[in-house]
Amino acid sequence: MIKVLVCGAAGRMGKEVVKAISQQEDLQLVGAVDVKDIGKDAGEVAGIGKLGILIEADLEETLKKTAPDIMVDFTTPASVKENIRKAMMNKVVSVVGTTGLKPQDIDELKEWAKEYGVGAFIAPNFSLGANLMMQIAKQVVKYLPAVEIIELHHDKKLDAPSGTAIRTAQLLSEGREIPQGGEEQPSRGDTRWGIRIHSVRLPGLVAHQEIIFGGQGETLTIRHDAPSRECYMPGVLLAIRKCLNLKEVIVGLEKLLGF
Numbered sequence: 511m512i513k514v515l516v517c518g519a520a521g522r523m524g525k526e527v528v529k530a531i532s533q534q535e536d537l538q539l540v541g542a543v544d545v546k547d548i549g550k551d552a553g554e555v556a557g558i559g560k561l562g563i564l565i566e567a568d569l570e571e572t573l574k575k576t577a578p579d580i581m582v583d584f585t586t587p588a589s590v591k592e593n594i595r596k597a598m599m600n601k602v603v604s605v606v607g608t609t610g611l612k613p614q615d616i617d618e619l620k621e622w623a624k625e626y627g628v629g630a631f632i633a634p635n636f637s638l639g640a641n642l643m644m645q646i647a648k649q650v651v652k653y654l655p656a657v658e659i660i661e662l663h664h665d666k667k668l669d670a671p672s673g674t675a676i677r678t679a680q681l682l683s684e685g686r687e688i689p690q691g692g693e694e695q696p697s698r699g700d701t702r703w704g705i706r707i708h709s710v711r712l713p714g715l716v717a718h719q720e721i722i723f724g725g726q727g728e729t730l731t732i733r734h735d736a737p738s739r740e741c742y743m744p745g746v747l748l749a750i751r752k753c754l755n756l757k758e759v760i761v762g763l764e765k766l767l768g769f
Contacts, residue, residue, distance in 0.1 A: 515541035515578040523584035525556040530743040541576035543569045573600040580750050591615050594630050598622050603756045604630040605749045609673025620759045629756030633763040634673030636745030641763045643734040644678050647721045651686045654723035662710040662718040670709040671700050679705040
């Protein structure tokens with residue numbers, strides 16, 4: 511059995527992770543941590559009935575007490591880096607879906623992984639469809655290099671642009687030749703690697719992204735929609751199983767999918 515602790519267990523994604531783990535024969539939920547619903551049963555908070563695991567407030571104490579193999583983190587940009595450090599200090603591999611980590615944060619995590627001998631897997635998006643979208647776009651940009659990204663999320667999302675949009679821009683930049691004069695146009699939104707990203711935050715949305723390519727007399731749009739958070743669970747479960755003995759920091763679900 512792979513023992514799993516969920517950090518952010520009372521959040522929207524955390525509750526889905528608790529549900530998913532409880533349905534797997536080879537995974538065991540041993541701990542749940544959050545800043546809210548402390549003392550409540552994690553299963554009841556997730557809407558699936560009692561699991562006998564109470565939500566606790568102190569991550570480090572819970573790591574020591576439960577000795578998990580994997581910590582799954584869906585918390586906030588402000589807390590995620592410190593959460594990973596605590597997991598590494600306790601020899602626990604992190605599977606991280608929290609977005610908002612900056613390149614310098616990743617560099618620091620890589621140094622910590624060397625220091626503590628424990629790795630972390632970080633994915634801006636655990637959806638198989640979203641990762642396929644990014645890989646398809648990476649091929650298209652070779653032929654249609656004029657491209658912009660529109661990402662649309664619910665109004666409670668804390669970071670903008672989204673981690674998925676930033677990762678998409680990074681992947682696009684690897685195969686893109688920037689059109690003449692393209693860098694001198696005014697930015698409308700954010701710009702990463704010379705690619706514009708437009709962020710929309712509205713109630714009624716969950717997670718959506720469009721990548722729009724423009725060519726002479728034509729446009730091509732690749733779009734991914736995630737109306738439910740269930741779509742992220744196959745990717746999370748894949749990462750838990752594949753990263754059990756991880757010793758380094760890896761970013762991107764495509765690394766586990768073989769791209």
